[in-house]
Amino acid sequence: MGSSRKVGSKILGLITQEEAERLLFDWANLKREDTERFLKRWGGLLGDVSASVFSYQEELRHAWDAPNSRDRSWYLFMIRHSYAFEMRRQAMAHTDAELTAPMTPEKILALKQMMAAPPEISPLEAALYYLQEGIGDRAKHCANVGCRDPYFIAEKRWQKYCSPRCAAPSNVEAKRRWWHENKEKRP
Numbered sequence: 706m707g708s709s710r711k712v713g714s715k716i717l718g719l720i721t722q723e724e725a726e727r728l729l730f731d732w733a734n735l736k737r738e739d740t741e742r743f744l745k746r747w748g749g750l751l752g753d754v755s756a757s758v759f760s761y762q763e764e765l766r767h768a769w770d771a772p773n774s775r776d777r778s779w780y781l782f783m784i785r786h787s788y789a790f791e792m793r794r795q796a797m798a799h800t801d802a803e804l805t806a807p808m809t810p811e812k813i814l815a816l817k818q819m820m821a822a823p824p825e826i827s828p829l830e831a832a833l834y835y836l837q838e839g840i841g842d843r844a845k846h847c848a849n850v851g852c853r854d855p856y857f858i859a860e861k862r863w864q865k866y867c868s869p870r871c872a873a874p875s876n877v878e879a880k881r882r883w884w885h886e887n888k889e890k891r892p
Contacts, residue, residue, distance in 0.1 A: 716839075717831040720750070725832040726840070726858050732758060733765050733856035750828045757791050758829070768836065769844045769856050777841050781833045789824040790816070847871050 715721055720728070728747055735743055740759070751758055761784045768780035794816060808816075824830075836844060840858055847855040849871035857867035866872035 715831075716835045717826050719826060719831040720828045720835075722835065722839070724750075724828075725835040728829075728832050729765070729836055729844075730854070730856065730858065732762060733769055734854040735759070735762060752792065752827065752829075753795055757788070761787060766856065770846050771841075774837075774841060777844075778837055781837050785830055785833055786820075788827070788829055790820060792824065792827070793819050849874065 716725055728750070731743055731747065764780045764784050768777045768784070771777035771780060842862055843859045843864075845857055845859045845864060845867070847857060847867040848865040849855075849867075852867060852871050854867065
């Protein structure tokens with residue numbers, strides 16, 4: 706039997722599944738103190754608007770925790786749309802002054818026309834597509850409320866915890882509960 710995950714294959718021809726999973730994991734779990742490390746690792750892949758991905762983190766987390774594929778799809782679309790808009794806006798601007806200048810009706814119309822067509826595929830879009838179409842039902846939020854990195858990609862769909870360490874308190878409690886319920890049944 707062949708594996709459904711081909712080693713070395715790239716999502717939309719741009720990013721491997723392993724890179725996509727790592728990017729999504731790092732991004733969903735990103736804390737402000739880890740910003741420099743995140744940008745160092747992923748800035749080249751994300752392009753000139755890498756700092757903007759922080760503003761999309763909340764939507765990514767909503768997509769991760771979405772109760773169904775329709776909601777997940779919506780949040781991921783919002784990220785892709787905002788990212789494409791920012792990339793195109795920066796491509797239109799020739800100077801920093803143009804980026805900070807107020808939007809005129811002409812600029813808004815030009816941006817709207819530019820946004821009408823799908824953008825070129827980016828590695829970020831490929832990763833989001835992979836979350837939407839490939840691993841969405843395995844994108845989980847660790848049930849351990851004290852978990853440092855609660856967003857994870859489960860190996861099994863039924864998984865509730867990101868690691869054995871996070872599952873340990875729950876397992877101990879389940880064993881304790883079983884013992885109390887069954888201690889009188891023991892000979």
